[in-house]
Amino acid sequence: MLTLNNVQFAYPKTTPYLFNLNVEAGEIIGIAGKSGSGKSTLLDLVAGFQSPQGGEIFLDSQSIDGLAPEARPVSILFQKDNVFAHLTAAENVQLGSAEDIDAAEKLAEVGLTGFEGQKCASLSGGQQQRVALARTLARNQPILLLDEPFSALDGDTANQMRDLVKQLVIKNKWHAILVSHHRADFDALANRTMQLENGQLSELS
Numbered sequence: 001m002l003t004l005n006n007v008q009f010a011y012p013k014t015t016p017y018l019f020n021l022n023v024e025a026g027e028i029i030g031i032a033g034k035s036g037s038g039k040s041t042l043l044d045l046v047a048g049f050q051s052p053q054g055g056e057i058f059l060d061s062q063s064i065d066g067l068a069p070e071a072r073p074v075s076i077l078f079q080k081d082n083v084f085a086h087l088t089a090a091e092n093v094q095l096g097s098a099e100d101i102d103a104a105e106k107l108a109e110v111g112l113t114g115f116e117g118q119k120c121a122s123l124s125g126g127q128q129q130r131v132a133l134a135r136t137l138a139r140n141q142p143i144l145l146l147d148e149p150f151s152a153l154d155g156d157t158a159n160q161m162r163d164l165v166k167q168l169v170i171k172n173k174w175h176a177i178l179v180s181h182h183r184a185d186f187d188a189l190a191n192r193t194m195q196l197e198n199g200q201l202s203e204l205s
């Protein structure tokens with residue numbers, strides 16, 4: 001389980017945050033909230049881009065607070081720019097993996113058989129998101145942070161990506177947090193959705 005236990009944080013001049021959250025393996029927790037409510041800040045704390053000013057973040061009872069971002073058991077999928085355009089699909093999949101991995105196999109798992117040698121610059125936005133997902137598979141980190149990953153995709157492509165992400169989170173028992181402005185993302189993916197307001201999370205009814 002991923003646990004945020006009384007995690008406190010404040011930027012100068014913003015509402016202080018107090019985060020309590022549990023995410024089970026294989027679960028996707030949706031985070032809704034107005035622009036500026038602190039959704040990205042929550043992801044930044046888990047990813048290690050910001051440090052809690054109080055409280056702790058645990059994965060399966062082990063604190064991850066002392067780990068630098070690159071050492072955290074975390075993968076992140078943003079809205080766009082998740083891949084290096086000048087590298088091939090296979091090269092992008094291999095980034096961040098210590099050992100040689102079978103990029104073709106990972107690409108096949110996300111529906112991109114035969115795309116290994118193609119430069120990402122020549123792929124569609126949806127295909128680029130699939131390449132990024134294949135890299136997430138290759139790294140196979142237990143925490144997956146999803147920051148509006150479907151927002152730049154058209155309706156059908158977004159639906160296919162949602163299905164794929166849901167399947168992979170369950171299959172690989174990742175602990176996923178999904179930030180979005182779109183109710184459709186939560187309806188399709190989230191086991192539970194929390195509302196972030198006034199610096200705190202509460203269950204969205």
Ligand SMILES: Nc1ncnc2c1ncn2[C@@H]1O[C@H](COP(=O)(O)OP(=O)(O)OP(=O)(O)O)[C@@H](O)[C@H]1O
Pocket residue numbers: 011012014033034035036037038039040041042
């Ligand atoms: N590095 C920073 N220094 C100071 N204030 C910051 C910093 N980063 C974000 N903020 C402020 O913290 C608040 C929360 O920002 P955050 O990006 O987490 O919100 P968000 O809910 O993700 O917004 P959006 O939905 O627009 O992406 C905002 O008021 C923002 O201006």
